[in-house]
Amino acid sequence: MTRLTRRGFLGASALTAAGLAAGCGSSDETSGSGGSSGGKASGALDWWDHFSSFQKLNDDWAGKQSSTLGSNVTHTYYDASKAPQAFQLAHQANKMPDVYSNVIGLPLSALVSGKWVHELRLPEETMAKIPQNTLTEGITSLDKKLYGFPLFSFRQSSTLVWMNKDHLTTAGLDPDSPPTDYTGFKDACRKLASAGVKPMTLALGADGGRVRDQVDDMAQAAGFPGYQGLRFATGEYAYHDDSYVTVIEFLKELYDSKFMLPGTNNFSVVDARTRYAAGAVGIFIDGIWCAGGSKALVPTFVDKIASGPILVPTAGTDPWTYRGRPGAAYFVAADSGNPEAASKLIGSFMSEEYQQGMIAAMDQPPLNLDLVANSDAIDAYKKAVTFCKENVFLMPQAIVKNPDVAKVDASRKPITPHVGNIVQGYLGGSIKNLRNDLKKLSDASEADREQAITKAKSSGAKVSEDDYVFGDWKPGADYQPS
Secondary structure, eight states: OOOOBGGGGBTSTTOOOOSOBSOOOOOOOOOTTSSOSOTTSTTEEEEEEOOGGGHHHHHHHHHHHHHHHTSEEEEEEOOTTTHHHHHHHHHHTTOOOSEEESOSOOOHHHHHHTTOEEOOOOOHHHHHHSOTTOSOBTTTEETTEEOEEOOBOSOOOSOEEEEEHHHHHHTTOOTTSOOOBHHHHHHHHHHHHHTTOOOEEOOOOTTSHHHHHHHHHHHHHTTOOEETTEETTTOOBOTTSHHHHHHHHHHHHHHHTTOBOTTGGGOOHHHHHHHHHTTSOSEEEEOTTHHHHHHHHOGGGGGGEEEEOOOBSSTTOOOOEEEOSBOOOEEEETTOSOHHHHHHHHHGGGSHHHHHHHHHHTSSOBSOGGGSTTSSSOHHHHHHHHHHHHHEEEOOOHHHHOTTHHHHHTTOOOOSSOHHHHHHHHHHTSOOOHHHHHHHHHHHHHHHHHHHHHHHHHTTOOOOGGGGOOTTOOTTSOOOOO
């Protein structure tokens, strides 16, 4: 069963994607009931999720909402690696919790038809707090009925530069003036190595899902005018574009120069972040949630954390990236015994108190980014959020242009090897002709979309390749259809 990546919350047009789930932690511990029989008992609500950084916040919030709702709310945390199977088994047994996080990996249309979800009815005051361009037909709504709640802002990145202040100072580098381009980054790595510090790590291993997302980000910052290989203006797949080649060649140079911590080629996200938080490296390329994830692993490390922007090939280049409207983070189960109270519980996540709790956890930023500046979060996290506010823009999406695209997405298939697998193969030496393999990925992606469009049309959907063409897109700005 596939799992929804962090990126899946942020504009993948509800495509099913294998990879790392949205939770950043690795704990196998659960809080709350540890796996109940679902939210069937009268006057009780069960709430399951996989957001490791929010465990204490959600445990405490369950207690507060028990009083507010007049129902006993029990929160249960599942490790991201175990949540999909646990949710699937609960669904098969008709024992789903009333409220659960989106880690299933199915497009909304499949969740509705498969009787996974109940219509979400949020109070008017909650709806008024949700920013524009957040709720979207085909992503959080279907047939004008709201099913999913988008907990996180789309203005975030999986590919920021996180540093160890002490190590950078030892190497004569200024944590407050981090490298921003490839040349500066390589120079920083050389100075760290000369000071006896292993320069860096990143999550190259596992299924390649994280490095896939990061290469997509870096390609955008390198000038690729699209998202996940798809050009905005023409609707064509172009993973073989120069921007992708430039990014992967840069990673290859870092790898061949032995700037990466030994074992990096096999590291999962948790493996890499654990090394960073333990002080084994000077630099870790990770998402905006790195501060919270590192704090959860090594609380005393927090004071050593510094952050920098996504890297660009050439100094002075705008580090712009693009994201789609946020996907659903929470659902109410189709067979919830108390869907009204479950909806109110989800609605409470939009309160200022809960969003401040999210900020304190320093994971993915909440919908209300304005709360971050005056929060108690560390400066490195605030700096990262500010960078994303200024450099992450809303992209055009076929599913927003034509909601029938959801039927295309339901027939899409994961393409392998994907970008992350190609990076793994190229760095490891099994792939010799990088551009050739990227071209194969472009062609396979085009073919898969073509078969999905044909299948969607046969079921009555009014879709075509033109739905993916946005000739009016402009770089460096939120997309507004002309």
